[in-house]
Amino acid sequence: MKRGADVGRLRRVIAQNVRRLRKAQGFSQEGFADACGLHRTYIGAIERAERNVSVDNIERMADALGLEGWELLRSSAT
Template sequence: MDIVKVFGTNVKRYRQVLGISQEAFAEKCGLHRTYISAIECYRRSISLENIQRIADALEIETYRLFLKEEDKE
């Protein structure tokens, strides 16, 4: 499992479900838009602190960001 890809895919999917842009989401997280873009494009590994900030902004449990699509059911 490529954890960076799973994480980035989930961040993008949950963000899109909320219907907000990368810029608005980055502001909600207290991070930069290019940082969010790099996560969603699988170019960035991130700290545990930022993982929690993202989960909080998405209003989901942190572990959900690490589940592959087939594991979510």
């Protein structure tokens, strides 16, 4: 496993994608959390890259955004 700067890189990619895509679709954090069936503070922690997100929750967020889960993992998700 790599250490240093690469640790958490994918977590940061997910955080950036979730925030950008949520805002682009006009969701508040609370509205997005409701659409995902998750708690607002959990969504905030994901967007700050503080939480290690499970595959199940990636799928829930992607569904709410109308995406496939893998799209949240791409460095340039649209």
